Amino acid sequence: MSGLFAEIRAACAEVVARARFVRLDEQALEGLAHALVSEQAAPPSWDATTHHRGPPASTLAYVITLDAINFGSGWFPRLRKRAGRSGYYAIAMGLKDRFDREGAWGAAELAELRAEQVARVLDQEPGDAELAELMELFARALNELGLHLLAHHGGRFEGLIEEAGGSAERLVVSLARMPLYRDVSRYETPAEAGAELRVPFYKRAQITAADLALAFEGRGAGRFRDLDQLTAFADNLVPHVLRMAGALRYALELEQRIEAGELLAAGSAEEVEIRAAGLHAVERLVEASRRAGRPTTARELDAVLWQRGQRPEIKAHPRHRTRCPWY
Secondary structure, three states: OOOHHHHHHHHHHHHHHHOOOEEEOHHHHHHHHHHHHHOOOOOOOOOOOOOOOOOHHHHHHHHHHHHHOOOOOOOHHHOOOOOOOOHHHHHHHHHHHHHHHHOOOOHHHHHHOOHHHHHHHOOOOOOOHHHHHHHHHHHHHHHHHHHHHHHHOOOOOHHHHHHHOOOHHHHHHHHOOOHHHOOEEEEOOOHHHOOOEEEEOOHHHHHHHHHHHHHOOOOHHHOOOOHHHOOOOOOOOHHHHHHHOOOEEEOHHHHHHHHOOOEOOOOOHHHHHHHHHHHHHHHHHHHHHHHOOOOOOHHHHHHHHHHHOOOHHHHOOOOOEOOOOOO
């Protein structure tokens, strides 16, 4: 494997090799791999009860628009949610209702959206000062998307797919032309460990390709020949699931900060190590699954681990929170 996805994997492996706050537990990782091999998890699908599904043009616009604002987990404890649903679903379902009721925003409309409009669509409290910061970021992300479509694709969502030409990697590169998709960290290490590392994750850009594949069942706008090269989607849930399984071990001070609900700074060594270790651990699980005779991909395992993360016993423990536009 070569190219951007190989670069992501290599950078994350190097972070794990240098890490000071997070490490992989080899024995627990192996045990988890065996458990996942025997686990009969349902394959992910595009749930039309929580996500918009309409004509191809509308579905495409929904997926691209949703993933433009598919972040904000650091604010999710403050987000007004729907009964029994997570913060992600507050966004996905609020947007679904808008698309079902009024259709997609055009590129020019996206470019002009304001935070108050986004808050209304997502049914969020207008008076929450902290949440207002997230709504401003959402509006900025949607503005960037609209301007990008106008400048490079004639205002057409289809232009993104045409430019990608069936390549998930090319779609990621295209999306990363927008500032709020440039999910790349700088990992500072002690001088004796070597030079500062550039660590690309591109979580939202990658998950856009995966979501398109789900929504279109691998056809049309969801057909990508390199889909199986996607990495895990580096966020704060999969590492948390791995930590709860004992496959990731955090330094005691870091663990205490997370348990206390302290926000971790985006791009801090601790935050980068958690994301990189989660991604690298999934790579190790992919290898172990293949050795056990059940070939899988990072994308598929990410979905299994994400579903595990919905379990009450996993949700009962705090995960790390970071306020950023990446996840």
